Amino acid sequence: MSRRSLLYAANWKMHHGPAAARDFLSRFLNLTSPVADRRLWFFPPSISIAAACEASAGRQDVTIGAQNVHWEPKGPFTGELSLPLVAEAGARAVLIGHSERRHLFGETDEQVGRKLAAALKARVTPLVCVGETLAEREGGRTEAVVTRQIGSLLERITPGEWEKVVLAYEPVWAIGTGKNATPDDAAQVHELIRFEISRRGVAHRVPILYGGSVNQGNVLALLAREEVDGVLVGGASLEPDSWAELVGLGA
Ligand code: PGA
Numbered sequence: 001m002s003r004r005s006l007l008y009a010a011n012w013k014m015h016h017g018p019a020a021a022r023d024f025l026s027r028f029l030n031l032t033s034p035v036a037d038r039r040l041w042f043f044p045p046s047i048s049i050a051a052a053c054e055a056s057a058g059r060q061d062v063t064i065g066a067q068n069v070h071w072e073p074k075g076p077f078t079g080e081l082s083l084p085l086v087a088e089a090g091a092r093a094v095l096i097g098h099s100e101r102r103h104l105f106g107e108t109d110e111q112v113g114r115k116l117a118a119a120l121k122a123r124v125t126p127l128v129c130v131g132e133t134l135a136e137r138e139g140g141r142t143e144a145v146v147t148r149q150i151g152s153l154l155e156r157i158t159p160g161e162w163e164k165v166v167l168a169y170e171p172v173w174a175i176g177t178g179k180n181a182t183p184d185d186a187a188q189v190h191e192l193i194r195f196e197i198s199r200r201g202v203a204h205r206v207p208i209l210y211g212g213s214v215n216q217g218n219v220l221a222l223l224a225r226e227e228v229d230g231v232l233v234g235g236a237s238l239e240p241d242s243w244a245e246l247v248g249l250g251a
Contacts, residue, residue, distance in 0.1 A: 053090030174212025
């Protein structure tokens with residue numbers, strides 16, 4: 001594996017409360033040492049952000065993030081969390097537009113764009129997800145859907161601000177289903193995304209992660225493609241020993 005920079009992001013979804021997050025990280029950090037050019041990001045449930053930050057303090061290669069936020073900095077939005085609130089808890093990154101947010105909770109391109117702009121304003125690094133559904137892929141609409149999603153992000157921020165953004169291509173049909181996109185499928189869409197942002201004047205090489213049923217068996221083939229700058233992983237990131245093994249495979 002080359003020495004290029006790789007990002008491994010663990011999306012814990014609705015797993016691991018504060019005690020479990022602490023236990024996970026103390027075990028995981030014992031099993032891993034920092035590796036040059038390897039970044040390890042964790043997205044615990046928001047209630048566990050502070051515990052995860054405490055448990056990983058001192059490890060410069062680890063970043064803790066939030067899975068979702070509201071775009072407003074404060075206000076009467078019962079049940080929501082703002083960027084200043086998650087940042088106060090220690091979050092330095094935030095997942096935006098994950099397909100579960102878009103498809104299960106009705107998040108629109110417009111809302112995703114507002115969250116992106118708000119994250120940049122709050123200096124919390126956004127990891128923005130895009131990707132097509134199975135029906136869209138089968139209908140030959142992958143390119144159109146991803147281009148639309150990327151286009152709506154481009155409307156919200158300036159070309160220079162892309163330096164602070166990380167993207168993830170997560171085909172919805174591959175998330176939690178055990179069906180991952182082939183390295184060729186992923187590389188093709190990553191290239192399309194890169195083309196779309198560079199033709200709109202973004203000079204920076206924005207990292208693009210792949211997500212959707214990544215596991216120990218397929219991660220190396222995906223990372224072998226130079227278009228893939230890392231992985232965003234749900235199910236295979238939930239257990240410390242096997243997650244430490246997965247992030248160690250490419251080291
Ligand atoms: P999965 O989830 O690895 O379980 O498919 C990925 C994600 O939802 O980010």
